[in-house]
Amino acid sequence: xxxxxxxxxxxxxxxxxxxxxxxxxxxxxxxxxxxxxxxxxxxxxxxxxxxxxxxxxxxxxxxxxxxxxxxxxxxxxxxxxxxxxxxxxxxxxxxxxxxxxxxxxxxxxxxxxxxxxxxxxxxxxxxxxxxxxxxxxxxxxxxxxxxxxxxxxxxxxxxxxxxxxxxxxxxxxxxxxxxxxxxxxxxxxxxxx
Amino acid sequence: xxxxxxxxxxxxxxxxxxxxxxxxxxxxxxxxxxxxxxxxxxxxxxxxxxxxxxxxxxxxxxxxxxxxxxxxxxxxxxxxxxxxxxxxxxxxxxxxxxxxxxxxxxxxxxxxxxxxxxxxxxxxxxxxxxxxxxxxxxxxxxxxxxxxxxxxxxxxxxxxxxxxxxxxxxxxxxxxxxxxxxxxxxxxxxxxxxxxxxxxxxxxxxxxxxxxxxxxxxxxxxxxxxxxxxxxxxxxxxxxxxxxxxxxxxx
Numbered sequence: 001x002x003x004x005x006x007x008x009x010x011x012x013x014x015x016x017x018x019x020x021x022x023x024x025x026x027x028x029x030x031x032x033x034x035x036x037x038x039x040x041x042x043x044x045x046x047x048x049x050x051x052x053x054x055x056x057x058x059x060x061x062x063x064x065x066x067x068x069x070x071x072x073x074x075x076x077x078x079x080x081x082x083x084x085x086x087x088x089x090x091x092x093x094x095x096x097x098x099x100x101x102x103x104x105x106x107x108x109x110x111x112x113x114x115x116x117x118x119x120x121x122x123x124x125x126x127x128x129x130x131x132x133x134x135x136x137x138x139x140x141x142x143x144x145x146x147x148x149x150x151x152x153x154x155x156x157x158x159x160x161x162x163x164x165x166x167x168x169x170x171x172x173x174x175x176x177x178x179x180x181x182x183x184x185x186x187x188x189x190x191x192x193x
Numbered sequence: 194x195x196x197x198x199x200x201x202x203x204x205x206x207x208x209x210x211x212x213x214x215x216x217x218x219x220x221x222x223x224x225x226x227x228x229x230x231x232x233x234x235x236x237x238x239x240x241x242x243x244x245x246x247x248x249x250x251x252x253x254x255x256x257x258x259x260x261x262x263x264x265x266x267x268x269x270x271x272x273x274x275x276x277x278x279x280x281x282x283x284x285x286x287x288x289x290x291x292x293x294x295x296x297x298x299x300x301x302x303x304x305x306x307x308x309x310x311x312x313x314x315x316x317x318x319x320x321x322x323x324x325x326x327x328x329x330x331x332x333x334x335x336x337x338x339x340x341x342x343x344x345x346x347x348x349x350x351x352x353x354x355x356x357x358x359x360x361x362x363x364x365x366x367x368x369x370x371x372x373x374x375x376x377x378x379x380x381x382x383x384x385x386x387x388x389x390x391x392x393x394x395x396x397x398x399x400x401x402x403x404x405x406x407x408x409x410x411x412x413x414x415x416x417x418x419x420x421x422x423x424x425x426x427x428x429x430x431x432x433x434x435x436x437x438x439x440x441x442x443x444x
Binding site for chain 2: 006012013029033035039041073077141172
């Protein structure tokens with residue numbers, strides 16, 4: 001899978017993973033404090049933030065694996081920085097990355113418009129919810145409460161990760177630093193953009 | 194004895210931690226996570242030398258989170274039947290609900306201390322090297338992650354620099370926290386643009402020095418597997434089995 005990747009794309013993902021790893025950790029702390037007040041619902045509306053790196057990286061690099069690898073890397077960086085969620089974050093990252101990756105794979109890695117990006121956010125939300133259902137034991141909660149959590153998470157994935165990811169990607173493109181990446185090439189010809 | 198956890202092969206430790214976690218997730222009785230939590234604490238007390246003050250500080254937010262789980266499970270828990278043990282403000286709490294709530298909270302505590310054990314006893318660089326050498330992670334990815342990790346302090350400096358530069362030009366510091374979250378974009382975009390340029394430069398430098406990203410047989414810093422690692426995995430497995438069986442037996 002990595003054969004077609006340039007080293008600079010791998011390193012780019014890694015550096016984005018560092019920036020967002022820090023952002024993610026900040027929000028883990030914010031969410032933990034909220035969670036004491038309103039319970040697991042606190043995590044739900046913020047979940048989109050934790051999916052954003054996979055969408056930004058895929059939007060920029062546009063190669064199979066960009067979503068999965070970047071999310072996993074961000075989780076690995078979070079573990080390297082040292083935090084109390086620990087190595088299981090890597091597993092969470094893998095699951096979330098696979099969710100976004102699945103959405104891009106469904107569209108054949110050909111379209112990167114806002115709808116596909118939102119779909120990727122939803123993909124992450126659904127995958128992470130299934131994983132969370134299992135690991136955090138949502139089965140012990142009331143089904144209607146679980147349904148509410150699921151709805152909020154999907155919305156958060158579509159809005160914060162999907163729309164937010166595109167917004168950040170476009171803003172970054174406007175700075176001109178992304179020349180030499182797939183996003184700049186397709187924008188010129190206005191194909192699939 | 195106090196070095197055992199620190200000297201354990203990081204990949205083996207990672208696998209042991211992951212397997213324990215996924216297994217514990219199957220149990221909804223309060224005893225399994227409690228037993229597991231206590232054993233992990235004992236393991237850490239006897240086999241590692243860590244800064245316990247720092248450990249407590251890290252545990253604090255998770256204890257708060259665990260409390261959140263406790264009360265929401267009591268209030269929003271699934272209707273499972275069982276006898277009512279107490280009611281409060283119109284909410285009837287059954288013994289099964291209470292057991293579930295305790296179980297989920299203990300699970301949060303067990304998982305956090307397990308994770309902290311890993312974080313406090315593992316050297317991050319050795320962990321990546323071990324992932325590459327034992328678990329055959331692609332060197333392109335492994336070194337890519339390490340480049341990112343080495344840039345951490347640089348990023349931190351850059352963050353303050355951008356903020357100071359913006360303040361110098363008269364950017365207002367927002368009062369409300371939600372405004373501050375929205376204005377994160379102002380710092381985030383320059384940071385990311387800087388990251389893109391750094392990535393290009395370091396990738397170029399690596400390639401100029403002959404890094405191809407091909408897998409290899411010999412490493413400058415070999416991370417080894419020893420007999421101790423098998424022994425330690427056995428210890429982990431014993432703890433896991435004991436808490437699973439003990440939990441079933443006690444409940």
